[in-house]
Amino acid sequence: MNIYKRLLFIINPHAGIHRKDERLSEIILCFSDHGYETVVCFTREGGDATRLVEEHAYDDIELIVCMGGDGTLNEVITGCRKIKWNKAVGYIPAGSTNDFASSLGLSSDPVEAAANIMKGRARELDIGEFNGRTFVYTASCGMFTKVSYETPQKYKNVLGHFAYILEGIKELPSTQAMHMRILAEGNVYEDNYLFVTICNTFSLGGVMTLGRDQVMLDDGLFELLLISQPHDLIQLNNIINCLREHRYDSPNITFCRTDQATISCSKSPDWALDGEKGEGMVMNRFSVIPGGIRMIY
Ligand SMILES: [Mg+2]
The missing domain is CATH 2.60.200.40 (Tumour Suppressor Smad4)
Incomplete structure (x- = not known):
């Protein structure tokens, strides 16, 4: 019997000031400890994160988490809007300037940020639309x-x-x-x-x-x-x-x-x-x- 929930994890490997590879296994282990089977996708160029949400956020995905900068988050949220995703999104900030991450008070330690998503509370936040x-x-x-x-x-x-x-x-x-x-x-x-x-x-x-x-x-x-x-x-x-x-x-x-x-x-x-x-x-x-x-x- 599969007791795992599925999590879509979108990673921008180019963003950020830290090498993240060595923390990835810790993050995925953290998801696993909280009952998630993780589907990992890497972006390669601009716009990929939107496409990955559209292509991989099937009905059996319970949570989307992205790791990258605010631009990566923007792309993920854009994808979520396109597919009318109404479940939660988590954000592990790994960009060089993370304005929105600091507004949310997210940890700059990626493993801690992942753990906080697992223990966190979903909140509905406003977003904007500019010329569509x-x-x-x-x-x-x-x-x-x-x-x-x-x-x-x-x-x-x-x-x-x-x-x-x-x-x-x-x-x-x-x-x-x-x-x-x-x-x-x-x-x-x-x-x-x-x-x-x-x-x-x-x-x-x-x-x-x-x-x-x-x-x-x-x-x-x-x-x-x-x-x-x-x-x-x-x-x-x-x-x-x-x-x-x-x-x-x-x-x-x-x-x-x-x-x-x-x-x-x-x-x-x-x-x-x-x-x-x-x-x-x-x-x-x-x-x-x-x-x-x-x-x-
Ligand atoms: Mg406001």
Whole structure:
């Protein structure tokens, strides 16, 4: 008699700063100790994790666990949405910057993170949709946005957060403010913006944090943070200080919560969805999918 439940384990072997091979057997043993037979799949290129969910999450799979960075999680959640998966998903963070993992308070030790999934409680969390694409915690545009997806993986692995900051500084002189008109919560915001993000997280790109008392991951709302182009060094300094202190009362900062937004741009700049490159258009639409994913942790 087969008493095992089945678990689909999707691994991105390229993400992350640690060699994970030697921990894999410990993780799978942990799953086995909790009554799971593990189906192991490795990703080879971008988009694979979505495809693996679509191809392997049969009815007899009770739980999907992914190991990789936030981009891998994004792909898995995208696959889950496609197949209308309503069981739980676990996440073992192994990327170089794990914004969402730190928002969830996941252990950076992969075996401990696996054990916490086994003992964990499933929670319904909000996710977002941007121009029809699923994202877990951030859709961003402007300064620092390109950093996450243009920094070569080998630098990300070796340097971690520092790679983002280095690349971000390199990007500053070429960053041009974008003229945008944003409709959210019945308000219209229009200005030249250096940085725009719609997010549901405490940490962004490893370089910026939002106050833990200001963000809830299951309130049906995402935070909208807009940074207008500063006109002098005093304004720039003010922006930096406000962001550091989690105050959003600067005249150059707009901060609000919304469950949907329409963003029109004069051009169609690149957006990053969970740190991966996303298509931006002249007219962009965002909406929240309340409780769109069941995460266990
Ligand atoms: Mg929220």
